[in-house]
Amino acid sequence: MMQESGTETKSNGSAIQNGSSGGNHLLECGGLREGRPNGETPAVDVGAADLAHVQQQQALQVARQLLLQQQQQQVSGLKSPKRNDKQPALQVPVSVAMMTPQVITPQQMQQILQQQVLSPQQLQVLLQQQQALMLQQQLQEFYKKQQEQLQLQLLQQHAGKQPKEQQQVSTQQLAFQQQLLQMQQLQQQHLLSLQRQGLLTIQPGQPALPLQPLAQGMIPTELQQLWKEVTSAHTTEETTGNNHSSLDLTTTCVSSSAPSKTSLIMNPHASTNGQLSVHTPKRESLSHEEHPHSHPLYGHGVCKWPGCEAVCEDFQSFLKHLNSEHALDDRSTAQCRVQMQVVQQLELQLAKDKERLQAMMTHLHVKSTEPKTAPQPLNLVSSVTLSKSASEASPQSLPHTPTTPTAPITPVTQGPSVITTTSMHTVGPIRRRYSDKYNVPISSADIAQNQEFYKNAEVRPPFTYASLIRQAILESPEKQLTLNEIYNWFTRMFAYFRRNAATWKNAVRHNLSLHKCFVRVENVKGAVWTVDEVEFQKRRPQKISGNPSLIKNMQTSHAYCTPLNAALQASMAENSIPLYTTASMGNPTLGNLASAIREELNGAMEHTNSNESDSSPGRSPMQAVHPVHVKEEPLDPEEAEGPLSLVTTANHSPDFDHDRDYEDEPVNEDME
DNA sequence: CTCCCCTTAAACAGTA
DNA sequence: CTACTGTTTAAGGGGA
Numbered sequence: 001m002m003q004e005s006g007t008e009t010k011s012n013g014s015a016i017q018n019g020s021s022g023g024n025h026l027l028e029c030g031g032l033r034e035g036r037p038n039g040e041t042p043a044v045d046v047g048a049a050d051l052a053h054v055q056q057q058q059a060l061q062v063a064r065q066l067l068l069q070q071q072q073q074q075v076s077g078l079k080s081p082k083r084n085d086k087q088p089a090l091q092v093p094v095s096v097a098m099m100t101p102q103v104i105t106p107q108q109m110q111q112i113l114q115q116q117v118l119s120p121q122q123l124q125v126l127l128q129q130q131q132a133l134m135l136q137q138q139l140q141e142f143y144k145k146q147q148e149q150l151q152l153q154l155l156q157q158h159a160g161k162q163p164k165e166q167q168q169v170s171t172q173q174l175a176f177q178q179q180l181l182q183m184q185q186l187q188q189q190h191l192l193s194l195q196r197q198g199l200l201t202i203q204p205g206q207p208a209l210p211l212q213p214l215a216q217g218m219i220p221t222e223l224q225q226l227w228k229e230v231t232s233a234h235t236t237e238e239t240t241g242n243n244h245s246s247l248d249l250t251t252t253c254v255s256s257s258a259p260s261k262t263s264l265i266m267n268p269h270a271s272t273n274g275q276l277s278v279h280t281p282k283r284e285s286l287s288h289e290e291h292p293h294s295h296p297l298y299g300h301g302v303c304k305w306p307g308c309e310a311v312c313e314d315f316q317s318f319l320k321h322l323n324s325e326h327a328l329d330d331r332s333t334a335q336c337r338v339q340m341q342v343v344q345q346l347e348l349q350l351a352k353d354k355e356r357l358q359a360m361m362t363h364l365h366v367k368s369t370e371p372k373t374a375p376q377p378l379n380l381v382s383s384v385t386l387s388k389s390a391s392e393a394s395p396q397s398l399p400h401t402p403t404t405p406t407a408p409i410t411p412v413t414q415g416p417s418v419i420t421t422t423s424m425h426t427v428g429p430i431r432r433r434y435s436d437k438y439n440v441p442i443s444s445a446d447i448a449q450n451q452e453f454y455k456n457a458e459v460r461p462p463f464t465y466a467s468l469i470r471q472a473i474l475e476s477p478e479k480q481l482t483l484n485e486i487y488n489w490f491t492r493m494f495a496y497f498r499r500n501a502a503t504w505k506n507a508v509r510h511n512l513s514l515h516k517c518f519v520r521v522e523n524v525k526g527a528v529w530t531v532d533e534v535e536f537q538k539r540r541p542q543k544i545s546g547n548p549s550l551i552k553n554m555q556t557s558h559a560y561c562t563p564l565n566a567a568l569q570a571s572m573a574e575n576s577i578p579l580y581t582t583a584s585m586g587n588p589t590l591g592n593l594a595s596a597i598r599e600e601l602n603g604a605m606e607h608t609n610s611n612e613s614d615s616s617p618g619r620s621p622m623q624a625v626h627p628v629h630v631k632e633e634p635l636d637p638e639e640a641e642g643p644l645s646l647v648t649t650a651n652h653s654p655d656f657d658h659d660r661d662y663e664d665e666p667v668n669e670d671m672e
Numbered sequence: 673c674t675c676c677c678c679t680t681a682a683a684c685a686g687t688a
Numbered sequence: 689c690t691a692c693t694g695t696t697t698a699a700g701g702g703g704a
Contacts, residue, residue, distance in 0.1 A: 464678065483693060507679065513695050520694080526688095527693080539677095677703085687693075 297322060356456065451493070458495045465504075465511040466536075468494075469518060473531045480521065480528040483509065 297304045298318045301311060305326050312318035454461050461468065472489035473481050481489065487505055490497040497504050512518045517535035520527050 466678085503680065506681070509692095509694060510680080510696090511678090512693095675704085677701100679699100679701085681697100681699085683695100683697080685693100685695080688691085 297326075454494045454496070455492075456495055458499075460496045461494050465507050466515050466517065469508060469511055469529075470531045470536055473518075473529060478528075480530045482526060482528050483512070486512075486529065 295315070295318065298312065298315060301313065303312055303318060303321055303325075305322070312321050453459070463471075468490065469486055472486050472493075473479060475489070476485070486508060487501075490504065490508065491501075512520070512529055515535070517532045517539070519530045519532050521530055
């Protein structure tokens with residue numbers, strides 16, 4: 001107000017300005033800039049617990065590769081201090097291992113990962129090598145199986161039981177054989193090209209690979225995928241008689257799969273497949289039984305093509321949909337690339353997080369299974385003190401330190417994430433924004449995990465400043481915080497905010513001033529900030545134009561959520577993990593997640609029936625406002641005051657020392 | 673393309 | 689004077 005001299009209509013202007021809003025975008029999208037002062041790219045981070053199953057198989061491969069490499073190193077006289085005796089049991093030739101992924105148990109894998117011998121970059125490289133190798137192996141194996149299958153079918157055909165069907169089958173099998181030939185040729189070409197690039201040395205444990213060839217590594221999988229479709233469709237056809245779509249699909253795809261072009265086409269399949277060794281046995285069952293719905297892109301009656309979610313009644317319609325909507329075009333190609341990135345980063349992230357978790361547990365000497373499943377959205381309060389020491393010990397510590405279990409305070413955390421982030425970004429020429437958003441940690445299984453994650457990982461939280469500020473305030477016992485306390489909450493809860501203080505603090509102040517939902521309350525000792533929930537929720541309805549599919553909307557309305565969601569859905573579906581889009585509400589873990597998302601980012605729903613049901617007079621955030629109007633609506637100036645009651649009354653607290661434990665920052669908490 | 677939201681930067685004023 | 693707190697404005701990016 002005091003500034004009236006400078007610019008007139010200050011106060012008015014702000015009021016109007018604030019009237020609108022309703023976004024819950026995350027920092028992720030808009031926020032980051034390459035040119036930032038300290039330039040730490042907000043990271044790639046996903047608490048990938050949800051993907052654990054999916055990743056496990058992949059991790060097994062990585063682990064194996066790790067071991068092999070280690071062995072080689074050892075042979076050549078390099079230090080490998082931490083290996084244990086398990087290796088002999090693990091040194092399975094890759095090819096064999098491929099066929100029997102179970103050779104290495106998850107425990108073994110974890111052990112390997114725990115040894116932390118490799119940096120994230122190394123892991124990534126290994127991962128890619130592994131993918132290429134694995135694809136190769138799988139392809140070969142697949143061919144064998146296919147041929148066997150064909151033979152079998154041919155034999156059966158000779159036996160000739162039902163002429164009609166068999167005739168159909170025979171024509172199809174002719175096509176199969178032709179395709180098989182084609183594929184074999186393709187495969188050989190591919191093999192050659194791979195080997196030419198040095199990508200596919202048959203010997204394991206080779207040095208770092210260029211990243212790009214990975215795309216080509218997908219080709220075998222693509223073919224494999226095609227064949228899978230063929231077989232599944234084939235079996236389906238035998239019963240349904242509708243064979244055209246599937247056959248067309250495959251033939252067109254195969255024919256169009258000129259070595260150069262195809263590399264990108266089927267990447268989503270490839271990615272999904274590639275990391276799931278599970279498919280190996282699955283394929284088998286596929287060809288024998290009827291598993292029409294086992295298509296990686298199809299599940300729960302929905303097309304799982306990232307970002308699609310089209311409803312397909314049955315598998316046939318799905319195939320049609322797939323054919324028409326996700327044909328070979330620029331968009332699909334781009335999506336495939338994105339998906340590829342997603343998978344890569346998730347894989348990497350999982351490994352990293354496991355590593356981190358292990359280090360954390362080691363550091364804290366905690367039992368490995370943490371029962372804590374925070375029922376609340378983002379209540380980090382409980383465990384704050386615990387992690388404080390660890391997290392704040394070193395904002396940016398060494399990149400990668402094999403943690404000795406005895407180390408008192410181990411810098412387990414941020415280094416890797418930062419590094420990987422940058423490396424990932426340099427890797428993918430693909431739209432970086434996407435990648436960033438994909439890596440929003442929403443994926444982690446529960447909130448608590450996210451909290452820990454953010455405390456330690458220097459990853460930008462996917463929440464707006466407003467959401468975070470609100471969270472900070474609501475978590476406080478008095479529902480009010482001083483600016484400095486808010487600062488401290490930020491630094492305490494998010495490793496990311498332990499740097500660039502000037503920037504984000506400015507942003508915090510800016511948000512406090514800008515948003516009506518934050519109310520400054522004069523106090524004896526100064527001023528505290530409170531949250532006007534009504535105001536806060538006012539922003540929500542705009543986007544979530546209330547309707548039954550609200551949850552879904554909310555997810556799609558969050559940019560960060562959507563891509564990741566799509567990616568995760570596909571992955572989770574593989575493991576029959578309920579999607580939090582649709583089924584999450586019933587699921588304890590994912591339900592938490594979903595509710596957290598809602599709480600954190602939208603606030604609307606949760607508060608309607610819980611917190612603020614009383615303070616929001618009869619206007620459900622959803623229905624109250626029509627989609628758009630809000631913007632210019634010059635909301636009456638007094639409305640900011642009305643609901644205040646719920647907080648203002650509490651602002652007596654003479655000192656907030658119980659809430660301010662700012663060892664972390666030299667800030668002036670005791671300024672008076 | 674436009675509108676809106678969010679973030680970031682920065683200027684500026686008041687206060688301790 | 690300096691540092692902190694608050695308020696505003698503006699620019700730029702991204703999503704709808």
